[in-house]
Amino acid sequence: MRAAALMLADARTPTGSYAHSGGLEAAIADGLTVADVPAFLHGRLRTVAFAEAALTAAATRAAGAADLIALLAADDEALARTPSPRLRAASTAVGRGLLRTAAELWPAATLTATYRVASEATPRPVALGVAATAGGLDPREAALVALHDDAATLASAAVKLLPVDAAAALAWVSAAAPELEALADAAAVPRDLSDLPSGAAPLIDLRALRDDPWRLFAT
Numbered sequence: 405m406r407a408a409a410l411m412l413a414d415a416r417t418p419t420g421s422y423a424h425s426g427g428l429e430a431a432i433a434d435g436l437t438v439a440d441v442p443a444f445l446h447g448r449l450r451t452v453a454f455a456e457a458a459l460t461a462a463a464t465r466a467a468g469a470a471d472l473i474a475l476l477a478a479d480d481e482a483l484a485r486t487p488s489p490r491l492r493a494a495s496t497a498v499g500r501g502l503l504r505t506a507a508e509l510w511p512a513a514t515l516t517a518t519y520r521v522a523s524e525a526t527p528r529p530v531a532l533g534v535a536a537t538a539g540g541l542d543p544r545e546a547a548l549v550a551l552h553d554d555a556a557t558l559a560s561a562a563v564k565l566l567p568v569d570a571a572a573a574l575a576w577v578s579a580a581a582p583e584l585e586a587l588a589d590a591a592a593v594p595r596d597l598s599d600l601p602s603g604a605a606p607l608i609d610l611r612a613l614r615d616d617p618w619r620l621f622a623t
Contacts, residue, residue: 408510428621441568456528461547467537475522502528515538516534547588556577
């Protein structure tokens with residue numbers, strides 16, 4: 405694993421993803437228990453996270469070719485897969501955090517700044533592809549980082565929301581490793597943007613519409 409992948413997948417990298425639970429907080433409010441979290445994690449991986457990983461891989465490929473038009477088209481594809489205004493805002497915030505961090509880590513990568521200025525949305529999966537390219541990752545590596553980050557974000561949130569040991573939460577991510585590898589392989593297959601996966605989790609989108617005053621996480 406390249407050093408750039410380790411940094412981008414590290415929860416301590418300042419992107420703002422620590423403020424999100426992947427929809428877990430709202431699911432817990434609706435009755436989800438500790439025993440249900442692994443299934444929730446796998447459900448996200450095969451729907452939302454896989455679709456975003458495929459977008460990340462496509463964005464990495466476009467950024468590698470310095471194709472700004474393709475990156476902005478990927479923005480549209482990402483927004484089309486994110487119907488919830490709250491989740492769109494969250495994706496933009498994390499995307500901008502990724503680009504800001506990438507500019508510090510790899511200042512010679514001029515496309516990072518160019519895309520940040522040109523894109524109105526900077527959705528997380530596309531921004532991650534730009535950042536991954538700046539760090540020298542290939543599309544498959546970038547997709548794996550996207551998937552790992554999704555699973556790790558959820559597991560980290562679970563520790564704050566449920567009576568579960570941090571080691572047990574990490575074990576959920578470890579158990580998902582073969583699935584992460586297989587999904588990264590599938591996500592990295594070259595496709596036209598119009599043919600990218602569009603798996604969704606409607607309950608996550610619907611729950612994100614609620615304005616619960618007790619929220620610990622933005623999403």
